[in-house]
Amino acid sequence: MKQRIFISSVQKEFAEERQALKAYLLGDALLSRFFDIFLFEDLPASDRRADAAYLDEVRRCDLYLALLGNEYGAEDVDGLSPTQREFNEATRLGKTRIVFVKGMDDAGRHPKMRALITMAGAQLIRRRFTTDTELIAAVYASLVQYLEDTGVLQFLPFDERLHPEASLDDLDPKTIARFVRQARYERQFPLAESSPITNILTHLNILREGRPTQAALLLFGRDPQRFFPSAEIRCMHFHGTEIQRPAPFYRIFKENLFCPHEEVASGRAAGKTDSESLHQVRRVS
Known part of the structure; x- marks a missing residue:
């Protein structure tokens, strides 16, 4: 089952980056196998409050990806923007969060956006970018690291x-x-x-x-x-030393490796006698 990434940002400020990220991640041969992307602008018109809709999507996601820039966004009656509420909800729920900040300094940022960037920086490692190319490379590296950390991608034997x-x-x-x-x-x-x-x-x-x-x-x-549906031990028993088809006895064991080993060794699995031999034991995985 694919994991869901929620992309959070001020929509107008990051309209280009949001679409570029979605197109790249869904088009990448590796990442597209593991991730789906949610953008709020992809939702159809419906009789729902916008804040209820985007917070519900945060709850459904597996990863929260934030793009923070200069603008803070429209504020609600509590003085909070959608991006702020999304970040707060992802934090409250313990979602995996990855945050990218546009620009090398904080000059020109809305004061509340500076505060949000500072808040995020106190909780996690942020990455800065200036171009779409830098952003995509940074997101790619973070997602591959996430797949490694969660055991989805493994490079050990x-x-x-x-x-x-x-x-x-x-x-x-x-x-x-x-x-x-x-x-x-x-x-x-x-x-x-x-x-x-x-x-x-x-x-x-x-x-x-x-x-x-x-x-x-x-x-x-x-x-x-x-965990391993294809892991099995196949045992074939023959009378004497000649291979015969069909085999007089053929059994597939799907337990752990010691269960069939004990049965075969004791002769219970194949009804073995002193004049008979077990010709082949093969592990298939």
Whole structure:
């Protein structure tokens, strides 16, 4: 599902920049896969108060993007402009905010706009721009950073990545305990079965930032298919050493990696006897 960006600014002052940003972001091969853009001027005429409409859109958005310039905008009875109210609402709701200020100094700005820029600067990192090209480059960099920070874009190897929806609660403590018990018996694993799960995962290098890596989900997950629908183990059993078609036994396992391993090793999955062998075990992910 695409994330929604709310672009906030004085419309007349930034009419060109607003349209340029929308056209660029929706036309970019990468960003268009992840974002939709909201501009207030795209709303059709309706029997709604303007302030109710734009504040509702702020609530619906995932990112709030502000363009601040010289003009403050039309003030309501409380002396606040739409841009000010939008910024305040995004702040109140804890939305991710990225703010861009036009111009290298604050000369000529409305006093309330200077105050808004100062307020924003006390809460987050602003970026200044003078041209559309500079603005687009700065917005692009911020959005790519956002995608990296939220785990949507990842440049680590698959096993080392964090899944954006996974937490330690998605791991099966019984499977981890069974692994530790077997590893201590066969490989002199140094940690006890009663050790905290985070200590075990850290020792195995499958914990990052307090969260399980994708490798941990495949190894110990309660339901790996929830995160990786294509992750499965396919087991084929043959009588003797010759490959036969169709295989006498063929089964697809969709549990974590240790569940089918234990079944296959014990022979329960294929009804294995001393004179039979498991010819192929293949992981597909």
